[in-house]
Amino acid sequence: MARPVWFEKGSDITVVADHLQASAEAAVAPLAFEPRALPGSASPATLHQAALLRARRLLTVSHAEQDRILSQEVNAIDDLVRTANLLVERLREWYALHAPEATRHVTDAKELANLVATHGDRANVMAALKQADVATTSLGTDLDPADLAVIQGFAAALQGVHASWAALEARVGGLMETVAPNVASVVGPVIGARLIALSGGLNRLATWPAGTVQLLGAETALFRHLKEGTKPPKHGILFQHPLVHLAPPWQRGPTARALALAAATGAKADAFTKNDLRAFLKTQLDNDLARVAKRKMPSRDAGFGRYPPGRGTGPRGPPGAAPRQWNRGPPSDGPRGPPRSFDGPRGPPRSFDGPRGPPRSFDGPRGPPQDGPRSFDGPRSQPPRSFDGPRGPPRDGPAAPYKPRGPGAGGSGAGAPWKRKPQGAFRGTNAPAKPPGKGGA
Amino acid sequence: MRTIGLTGCYDDKGFLWTENKVPGHAVYGEKLRKAMGREYRNWNPHRSKLAALVRKDPTTPWFGPKDDVLYLGAASGTTVSHVSDIVSGSVFAVEFSPRSVRDLLWNIEPRQNVVPILEDAGAPERYAAYIAQPVNVLVQDIAQRHQVEIFLRNLPFLRPGGLGILVVKARSINVSQPPAAIYDEVARKLTAAGLVIERKVDLHPFELDHMAFVVRKAA
Secondary structure, three states: OOOOOHHHHOOOHHHHHHHHHHHHHHOOOOOOOOOOOOOOOOOHHHHHHHHHHHHHHHHHHHHOOHHHHHHHHHHHHHHHHHHHHHHHHHHHHHHHOOOHHHHHHOOOHHHHHHHHHHHOOHHHHHHHOOOHHHHHOOOOOOOOHHHHHHHHHHHHHHHHHHHHHHHHHHHHHHHHHHHOHHHHHHHOHHHHHHHHHHHOOHHHHHOOOHHHHHOOOOHHHHHHHHHHOOOOOOOOHHHHOHHHHOOOHHHHHHHHHHHHHHHHHHHHHHHHHOOOOHHHHHHHHHHHHHHHHOOOOOOHHHOOOOOOOOOOOOOOOOOOOOOOOOOOOOHHHOOOOOOOOOOOOOOOOOOOOOOOOOOOOOOOOOOOOOOOOOOOOOOOOOOOOOOOOOOOOOOOOOOOOOOOOOOOOOOOOOOOHHHOOOOHHHHOOOOOOOOOOOOOO | OEEOOOOOEEEEOOEEEEEOOOOOOOOOOOOEEEEOOEEEEEEOOOOOHHHHHHHHOOOOOOOOOOOOEEEEOOOOOHHHHHHHHHOOOOEEEEEOOHHHHHHHHHHHOOOOOEEEEEOOOOOHHHHHHHOOOOEEEEEEOOOOOOHHHHHHHOHHHEEEEEEEEEEEEHHHHOOOOOHHHHHHHHHHHHHHOOEEEEEEEEOOOOOOOEEEEEEEEOO
16 A cells, blocks of 8 residues: 655644655565655745755764764874874974984973973973983074974964873773774774774664775775786785784784774674673784684795785685685676786796806806917908808708807706707707807907 | 756856755855855766766756655765755765764755665665655665666655666676676666666766666556
């Protein structure tokens, strides 16, 4: 049975808005649209007003969702971090004109901001640092009180940023305890809140598979991989977790995978069942991480991305297996270009340790020893070659065989194959092999 | 200010204008100007794909002056406000993002013929109660992977012989496929659904990898 359309509920705006809401909630797919004739009494203004009212109600509900607040808060943390770095950089350079000894001594941004904001000028700051004697021999210039006042105000602003940052982190921690305790227990409140912010809400995060969660924040790299066939990303925002970025490179991918699995599982519980999975997730994560920790650094020829440097991933799996095809898609995708070389099998590995051929010598005799000094004035052994005159008699028989030039060069096939001099075919079949040792004679 | 043969669209000094239904009120900071005792709002084809369609093909099938319009993907209501200038019938503006609807509500509040709907355009049954009579024109500008399916699901709202304008963003459907292949697939789906494709307008240079399909539902 078709549900009533808006004008069948009268002209009271609230009633119509309620009806629009109720029929949206009761709707069943697919759409069964039954046109109604609009009576003359139905005013489009009523529908306009009722639609506005319903949309406003929905917006109020949407604004009250806690994960929206959480998203804004965690994004605010990121803004504050950027701001704090910017301000401390300026403060350091600026205050160093007055007291370079102080900015050199104090490495912590928070401490520097506090010192400058509370103590102001060099003498007081160095006294607070218990280095009052340094103040007398300082390299810095004396500041006009007005300059000192603005620099103190600037340091106070940085103090404020730090305070706001700390307050936000505390609040995000508290909010995550109520919104997503399981996620927070796996990746920590701030990274958990970032996952929620990136996914656009806890419910969306909860409906995503762990593989998607693993790559949240790595969209650029992921689409570059899909589009251009670069290496796939291993981790997105999860890289910020110490377990991932402190792991050795060959364990980061699996670590991010384990974390993402636990976080995705936790998100489902947080969004829907509200069960407390913290202990379960911890044991699962610990088991996974223990397995990951056993992974050894791949050898150079195993195809791990960075060894040897500059090479793509090579074929994996047992020897003889087809190389892994990363970006082939279903066969229905239509014709593709020639296979990309980084997916294909490699040639034989280059070895730098293998046996070499005997060393080439540049000092050894080049040909048969010449009798006596060569003279350019003496009689020639042959009449000068003329390019115009007749050529010598055509040579019969096969070309002279190639003979090695130096001692031990090639010959017996000793040495690595790529070290051997090319023979025969290298010179082409038509060109006569030059007999060695004739020189320019 | 001269008409260009499309309802409600005017040209002046190479710019596109619509007659302002709410004189003195600019929706998104666009230029207003008075001419012949009426006020007109500048319609920027770089901001609105519908305006880009008019610019690229000034002979495209278009709205009638009294049409009802179902507009999917209203966003913050910039294009919707121009559609509301053009037609005197209702404009049903569907948008799913609460953030965008917040701006949409402020923008269309003075426009009595716009009906804001905060719903997923992929679930048309949820807003069936808003729409009593079939609409004359169905416009869709949604950058989603399943944008064609969304369009097809909303077809029951379109009257037989009605006009459909579907703006396809190829990169949203598949980044790794050439846009031309995607457009072919879209055309195949539209034809299979019984629609007649009257125009295919590439929106370059106003939009990259966007194609506007102007279709007609069988009468």
